[in-house]
Every structure is written in structure tokens, then in C-alpha cells.
Amino acid sequence: MRKYVLVAWVALVTLTIAGCGSYNASSSQKPKPSGLTKRVLLSNQQTGVVTVMDAQKDALSTKTFGVTAPTKIVTSKGTTGVMGSGSSTVTIIDNATEAVTFSPVFADTVNDITMSTDGKGLWVAERNNNAVQSVDTTSGTIFPITFHITNANHLVMSPNGTKLLVFPDPQAQVAPNTHTFYVFDTSSVSFITVTDPSLDQPISGVFGASDTQIFILNCAGECGTSTGGVPNPPSVVPVTLNGFTAALGTPIPVPGATAGLFNGSSLYVAGTPQGANALTGPGPACPLSRCGTLTVINTGSLTAGTPVPITDGLHQTMALVNNKVYIGAATCTVDPGTAANSVRGCLTIFNTGNSSTVFPEESSFRQNFDVTGLQPISGRNVIYIVQGGELDIFDTTTDAKTATQIDVIGKAVDAVLIDP
Numbered sequence: 001m002r003k004y005v006l007v008a009w010v011a012l013v014t015l016t017i018a019g020c021g022s023y024n025a026s027s028s029q030k031p032k033p034s035g036l037t038k039r040v041l042l043s044n045q046q047t048g049v050v051t052v053m054d055a056q057k058d059a060l061s062t063k064t065f066g067v068t069a070p071t072k073i074v075t076s077k078g079t080t081g082v083m084g085s086g087s088s089t090v091t092i093i094d095n096a097t098e099a100v101t102f103s104p105v106f107a108d109t110v111n112d113i114t115m116s117t118d119g120k121g122l123w124v125a126e127r128n129n130n131a132v133q134s135v136d137t138t139s140g141t142i143f144p145i146t147f148h149i150t151n152a153n154h155l156v157m158s159p160n161g162t163k164l165l166v167f168p169d170p171q172a173q174v175a176p177n178t179h180t181f182y183v184f185d186t187s188s189v190s191f192i193t194v195t196d197p198s199l200d201q202p203i204s205g206v207f208g209a210s211d212t213q214i215f216i217l218n219c220a221g222e223c224g225t226s227t228g229g230v231p232n233p234p235s236v237v238p239v240t241l242n243g244f245t246a247a248l249g250t251p252i253p254v255p256g257a258t259a260g261l262f263n264g265s266s267l268y269v270a271g272t273p274q275g276a277n278a279l280t281g282p283g284p285a286c287p288l289s290r291c292g293t294l295t296v297i298n299t300g301s302l303t304a305g306t307p308v309p310i311t312d313g314l315h316q317t318m319a320l321v322n323n324k325v326y327i328g329a330a331t332c333t334v335d336p337g338t339a340a341n342s343v344r345g346c347l348t349i350f351n352t353g354n355s356s357t358v359f360p361e362e363s364s365f366r367q368n369f370d371v372t373g374l375q376p377i378s379g380r381n382v383i384y385i386v387q388g389g390e391l392d393i394f395d396t397t398t399d400a401k402t403a404t405q406i407d408v409i410g411k412a413v414d415a416v417l418i419d420p
Contacts, residue, residue, distance in 0.1 A: 168181070204217045293307040
């Protein structure tokens, strides 16, 4: 294994945004203004509101928050952060009081957000400003330290909140971004730069069984890199962190890698093959040259299984519930459905038990089929799926929509469960 590390020590400061911290559960016991016990927050980019939903009865409430063009939502330990499309402002919501507490304004447009596991710190990536910044959600204070990360575009927080991964925009194509990602230590507020030739447009990462085990997704050819006009093959690179040292393992080739999900000893990796790397003969459910793939990697042996055909497009969101992996894509190829006025959209459901796939069909009258949000509802066999600006409610036992569906006026983008 090869070890590469460029340690970039930043001024050490004590921040309350560290991934470990206490949480006062008493606030969660206070009566909630909406009167709901199981709530989902739904962002509506077009109408500029985040709506509180009744996740027991699958219904919209009258409680809303005004947020400019809200898109991505993150939540932890009673605090929620909402990102606005093309905005430099992030909205912070107290889940217990159902009130907006702060709306900090950052130096530039926010491209991505993530939250510390204690809910006290919100991190933002500002691609155009080449920076990563953070805010104390308990006071709304933006910390003065700005971490300069060229084309910072995507953030991934570790399960225990001790590490934060930062990925440059893979479309930037400016060396050394094509071979680099960054690891923040949230307690010491310092970071390391990991650079290696085995990294080819690292777009995201998935943590394994601990905060020190990472699997880096190289989108390579899918993100535009090439050698002699032929797209480079994507791969997954295992990484082990030891203090401020990152040990990189041998890349595991896969047909496509832009999104991943870890469960047990399995890593599920989705992507869309490009050029010579495309699958052949996937069958009528996945047309030739328009086929995405799901690859299951055994993280013990570090071997990849046979790729499974899924929808194509840019895969960015995945969820696991009832032994089924839900894979959402954007800008997919929309194929005709089996019924009149129906199409196969951008959603794939993979059964981990028998390795079968389901491609749910939607009305052809929809103008968009991008899957932007996946939220399983705890204690129920239900998952909320945001696709094409609509909210679809699926039964996770039948892979079909439930009898209760909601007509969203506007453009829904994300849905997050804020109650257990």
C-alpha cells in the first residue's frame, strides 16, 4: 500500500462544531407547533418554502418555512440546515420549535452542505470561492477561518463526525484536482491533502465500518477524463486513515462510480459506463449504450461482483430499506413504459436478496424524471421518493406506489425525516 499525505496545518482553534458533542434531548420533548410526532421536511425550490409533512399519514401540514429556492436538506440531533439554489445563504431550523433560528450568509454561492453528528456545526463548500467554511448552528456565527480548497464542490461527513471529506468539482479538470481529495479532522480543525495517480476524478467517498475506512469513487471517464481519446475506466480506491496519514490500496475497477452505499460488508456502487467501458447485452430492460450499472463490492476481499444493469444518467443518491437498494439518477434516458402514456424513469430498485431489479414507471406527462431525494420512513414500510419535482410514496414491500399520493405544487427537491 502506498502512503501519500501533504499535511496542511491550519491555525488550531477550538470549535464547537467538532463531530463529537453532547445533545440536550429535553428540547425534543417540548410540544411541537405542528402537533405532529413523525415529521418530514420537504423542500420546494419553485415556491420557496420548506413544508412540514405528517410522515404517519403522508400528508402536508400548514407549517412552512420561507427559504429562497430551497434544495438540499441535512439534519442531525434536532437541527436542520437547508441550502438554497444559487444562494450564499443557508437556513438553520430548530426542529423542536419548528422555527428558523439563523440565516448566515457566506462569502459566495454554496454548492454543498453537511452537518456534524451533534447538530452543532454546519459545513459548506463554495466552489467559486475555492473554500470550505463552517457555522455554529447554536449561534449562527460563521467561523472566521476559511479553508482554501480549489473548486471545493462536494462534502461527505463520517458516521461518527470525526472526519469530513472534501471533493473538488470533477468538471474543473485543473491539475491536481483530477487526482486529489481532502480529509478534515473536525476536532483539531486541520486537514490533509491526499494526492495519488490512482485517483482519477474522485467525485465522492463512502465510509465503511469506521471513520478511518473510506472507499473513494473515481468517476474517471464518466466525468470526462481520457487517455488517447478513450475514457479512463472508473474505479473504487480503498483508503485507510491513520492519524494524518492516508494509505491508499489497489484500485478496484468498476464500470461506473459516482454514488455509493455501505451496508455490512457490502459496498454498492452506481455509475454510468462510458465509451468502450459500456456493458453489452444487458437485455431489453436496459437498452444497449444507455445502461447504468450497480456493482457490489465485497469490502472484506476487496473484489467486485458482476455489474447489474440499472438506469443510466448521473447517479447521486442511494438509500437502503427492507433489503432493497434504491438508486436515483438525473438526466437519464427515458424509455417507453409497458402501459400507454407511461415511461421508465430514473429510479432503480435492487433487491439484495435475489439480485433482481425493478424499474418503476411514471406518467409520460411529467416534464422531468430526475431523482433528487430518497427518504425511508422509520417504523413503516414506506419510502418518500422525490423525482421530477414530485413526491412519490412507495411501499417498500411491493415496490409500488401506495394508495395515498400527494400532488406537489411547485418543484420538490429533497425530503428529510427529522423524527425517529
